[in-house]
Amino acid sequence: MGLELYLDLLSQPCRSIYIFARSNNIPFEFKHVELFKGPSKSEDAGKVSLLKKVPALKDGDFTLAECSTAILLYLSRKYNTPDHWYPSDIQKRARVDEYLSWHHANIRANAPKTMWIKVLIPLFTGQPLPSEKLQEVMEGLSTSLKQFEERFLQDKAFIIGSEISLADLVAIVELMQPVGVGCDIFEDRPRLREWRRRVEDAVGKELFFQAHEMILNIKELSNIQIDPQLKEQLAPVLMKLLK
Numbered sequence: 739m740g741l742e743l744y745l746d747l748l749s750q751p752c753r754s755i756y757i758f759a760r761s762n763n764i765p766f767e768f769k770h771v772e773l774f775k776g777p778s779k780s781e782d783a784g785k786v787s788l789l790k791k792v793p794a795l796k797d798g799d800f801t802l803a804e805c806s807t808a809i810l811l812y813l814s815r816k817y818n819t820p821d822h823w824y825p826s827d828i829q830k831r832a833r834v835d836e837y838l839s840w841h842h843a844n845i846r847a848n849a850p851k852t853m854w855i856k857v858l859i860p861l862f863t864g865q866p867l868p869s870e871k872l873q874e875v876m877e878g879l880s881t882s883l884k885q886f887e888e889r890f891l892q893d894k895a896f897i898i899g900s901e902i903s904l905a906d907l908v909a910i911v912e913l914m915q916p917v918g919v920g921c922d923i924f925e926d927r928p929r930l931r932e933w934r935r936r937v938e939d940a941v942g943k944e945l946f947f948q949a950h951e952m953i954l955n956i957k958e959l960s961n962i963q964i965d966p967q968l969k970e971q972l973a974p975v976l977m978k979l980l981k
C-alpha cells in the first residue's frame with residue numbers, strides 16, 4: 739500500500755503537507771477528511787490519528803499524526819527532497835528548527851483565532867463575538883508579525899536566506915488563514931507581501947491557490963450543515979480558547 743495523507747485543506751498544517759507533497763511530486767492518495775462534518779466522517783482518519791486530528795499520514799503499516807512538522811520531515815527524508823527545504827548544512831537547518839519552534843507559540847497561537855472569531859464561533863454558537871475581541875486578537879497577531887519580519891525575515895528573500903525552506907511553507911499557510919476571513923495582514927506590510935509573492939512563485943501560483951481555494955472561499959461555509967454532536971462539543975471549547 740502506498741502513501742496516504744489524511745487532509746482537510748481548510749486546516750493550515752494540512753495545506754503545508756499538501757503543497758510540500760505536490761510541489762515535490764511525491765505520489766500519495768488524498769484521503770479527504772471533512773472536519774466540520776463531525777466524527778463519523780473522520781472515522782478513517784481516527785484510525786490513523788489517535789488524537790483524531792488532521793493532518794495524518796499512513797505509509798504501509800506506519801502511521802504519523804503529531805504533528806505536521808514531523809510529517810513534513812518524514813516526507814523530506816523519505817523522498818530525499820531538494821536540500822533547500824531542510825538543509826544539510828547544520829546552521830541553516832538550525833535556523834529552520836528555530837523558526838518552527840517559535841512559530842508554534844507565536845504565529846500559530848494567534849493567526850487561527852481570526853478564523854474562530856469571524857467564522858467558527860458564529861457558526862458553532864449562532865452568535866457573533868464583540869468586535870473588541872477581534873481587535874485584541876489582531877493586536878497579538880501584529881506583535882508576532884513584527885517579530886516575524888524583524889527577527890526572522892529581516893532583509894532576506896526567505897527565512898533562511900535565498901531559497902525557500904519548510905519554515906516559509908509552515909509560516910505562509912498559517913498567515914493565509916486571516917486573509918481567508920477578511921483580515922488581510924499583507925495589505926499594509928510591504929516586506930511581508932513581497933515575501934508572500936516569492937513563496938507563491940517558489941511553490942507555483944497554481945498549486946498555491948489550489949491549496950488555498952477553500953480558505954479563500956470560506957464564506958460559503960456559512961451554509962454548511964454542522965454535525966450537531968460536533969457543535970455541542972466544540973462551541974464551549976472555542977469560547978474557552980479565546981478567554
Ligand SMILES: N[C@@H](CCC(=O)N[C@@H](CS)C(=O)NCC(=O)O)C(=O)O
Nearest residue numbers: 749750751790791792793805806807
Ligand atoms: N499540531 C498539529 C495540529 C493538529 C490540529 O490541531 N489539527 C486540527 C486542524 S488544524 C484538527 O484536526 N482539529 C480537529 C479536532 O481537534 O478535533 C499539527 O501541526 O499538525
